[in-house]
Amino acid sequence: MTEIADLVRPDTGQAARTIHIIDANGHQAWLATQPERHRAALDAQGFKPTAYAHAILPGDGADEWSVVTTVANAQSLSSWCLARLAEVLPAGHYRLADGGDPGPAILGWMTAHYRFDRYKEKKSDKGPRVLLTPQPAAIASAVAQAGATALVRDMVNMPTADMGPDQIEAQAQAIAARHGATLTVTRGDALEAGYPMIHAVGRAADRTNAPRLVELTWGHEDHPRIALIGKGITFDTGGLDIKPASGMRLMKKDMGGAAHALALAELVMDAALPVRLHLLLPLAENAIAGNAFRPGDILRSRKGLTVEIGNTDAEGRLVLGDALTRAGEEKPELIVDFATLTGAARVALGPDLPAMFANDDALATQLAACGTAVDDPVWRMPLWDPYHELFKSDVADLSNSGESAFAGAITAALFLRRFVPEKTPWIHLDTFAWRPVAKPGRPKGGEACGLRATFAMLRERYGR
Numbered sequence: 001m002t003e004i005a006d007l008v009r010p011d012t013g014q015a016a017r018t019i020h021i022i023d024a025n026g027h028q029a030w031l032a033t034q035p036e037r038h039r040a041a042l043d044a045q046g047f048k049p050t051a052y053a054h055a056i057l058p059g060d061g062a063d064e065w066s067v068v069t070t071v072a073n074a075q076s077l078s079s080w081c082l083a084r085l086a087e088v089l090p091a092g093h094y095r096l097a098d099g100g101d102p103g104p105a106i107l108g109w110m111t112a113h114y115r116f117d118r119y120k121e122k123k124s125d126k127g128p129r130v131l132l133t134p135q136p137a138a139i140a141s142a143v144a145q146a147g148a149t150a151l152v153r154d155m156v157n158m159p160t161a162d163m164g165p166d167q168i169e170a171q172a173q174a175i176a177a178r179h180g181a182t183l184t185v186t187r188g189d190a191l192e193a194g195y196p197m198i199h200a201v202g203r204a205a206d207r208t209n210a211p212r213l214v215e216l217t218w219g220h221e222d223h224p225r226i227a228l229i230g231k232g233i234t235f236d237t238g239g240l241d242i243k244p245a246s247g248m249r250l251m252k253k254d255m256g257g258a259a260h261a262l263a264l265a266e267l268v269m270d271a272a273l274p275v276r277l278h279l280l281l282p283l284a285e286n287a288i289a290g291n292a293f294r295p296g297d298i299l300r301s302r303k304g305l306t307v308e309i310g311n312t313d314a315e316g317r318l319v320l321g322d323a324l325t326r327a328g329e330e331k332p333e334l335i336v337d338f339a340t341l342t343g344a345a346r347v348a349l350g351p352d353l354p355a356m357f358a359n360d361d362a363l364a365t366q367l368a369a370c371g372t373a374v375d376d377p378v379w380r381m382p383l384w385d386p387y388h389e390l391f392k393s394d395v396a397d398l399s400n401s402g403e404s405a406f407a408g409a410i411t412a413a414l415f416l417r418r419f420v421p422e423k424t425p426w427i428h429l430d431t432f433a434w435r436p437v438a439k440p441g442r443p444k445g446g447e448a449c450g451l452r453a454t455f456a457m458l459r460e461r462y463g464r
Helices: 027-032 036-044 083-088 105-111 136-157 165-179 188-194 196-202 251-270 316-329 343-349 361-373 385-391 408-417 451-462
Strands: 008-010 017-022 054-057 066-070 092-096 129-133 182-187 212-218 225-230 232-236 276-286 298-300 306-308 334-339 355-358 426-430
Touching: 008 105, 008 136, 017 027, 036 054, 054 083, 066 083, 083 105, 083 129, 105 129, 105 136, 129 136, 136 251, 136 451, 165 182, 165 212, 165 232, 165 251, 165 276, 182 188, 188 196, 188 212, 196 212, 196 276, 196 298, 196 316, 212 251, 212 316, 225 251, 225 316, 232 251, 232 316, 251 276, 251 334, 251 451, 276 316, 316 334, 316 408, 343 355, 343 408, 355 361, 355 408, 361 426, 361 451, 385 408, 408 426
Parallel strands: 008 129, 017 066, 017 092, 092 129, 225 276, 225 334, 232 276, 334 426
Antiparallel strands: 054 066, 182 212, 212 276, 298 306, 355 426
8 A cells, every 4th residue: 555644745836636625505606617518527427416426527638637526514624525535536646626725634535545455466556646735734643643543454454363462562562662662561371460350361362372461651750641551352252151153253353442542652652742651452362262261250350359250251341450450550640441342332322433431521521522523423421320230249349241231331331440540530432443334534344433532632631
């Protein structure tokens, strides 16, 4: 694939084809200004001013055509409004009519070029479509966010054989090296004493896929400390409570939380936000073997709470529990975790909207507003305290799954909250990390949902 940084360039007057942007309200007024040959071409192509519609407008010479496209609001462009053009236009350079500023649409233009074709003999890249902008200062941040999105997509799309704990650790090591961060790893049997729930979930995997906690630290000690945590179950069979084949088919994506947290950490470091960053990736394969943890087992967590295993397929909250405890020991002023945690969140909100839980109203409001502003929406769900009774245990401090199927996303979040230090602001994002149906700029497959919203929130809170 063409390098992301080459897809949007400063407009210095170089030769480029024109993109006319209209919306439904302005369609007739614009049409009245066009020459007869343009109106005839639009009629011939059946052009209607509907979302993502486009048509080619002939010029004086055979190769002097331009293009018109419809957006929701021509005065306020969205991240995705030009993405369809970036997917279908031929290679070349393009600029908006009258030197207009594409603004946030440069992100969708870049992400529309994404292809996951590393396992295909025939690659699908047909050459770059380069968008010119009169605002070169906006390019670097958009490139970084498009790159972070591509990283999440690549990691989630990769089969587990090529994206197990070893490979995620190697990815974290490469990012740490690029930014001068420190990486520490607690692996295998060394987890048993300090991170017993991570160890229990991953101990049935082979040595190559041994469980581990990867920690990255970066930034000045005197800056505000923030912790980012990502669930990294590299494959989830369900354990002894084994999933059916249909439920296991996409479980290569169960490390999507780790992919989000790692990509967000790189965005924070790339932007040089004045924070002391602590990234925690609890990585494990929930495999099946003679030493797999069992329903009915009681685990003692790093925090000291005992957890009865009601279902071995509710393993993500276990590894996150130990990681949340570890994060809290450093007394951060903010904790954010990402996890592909519950099917209940998808039933409630579908694939596009991450379920957002927060113990701080102002923080939740800020994140939701940032998500709306950058076209990366999240939806707040309640931490409804009375539902604690749904995962109580008769023999331990709590169970990892209740007997009822009600409120699965909420009870999972409440379980996690038991491992968050009191009065520490905390956000939990239950994200799908997968797009089942393609949209412009957002192909089917692995997807970053909530990543840019959270980065916008962090930049708003900590940006210089």
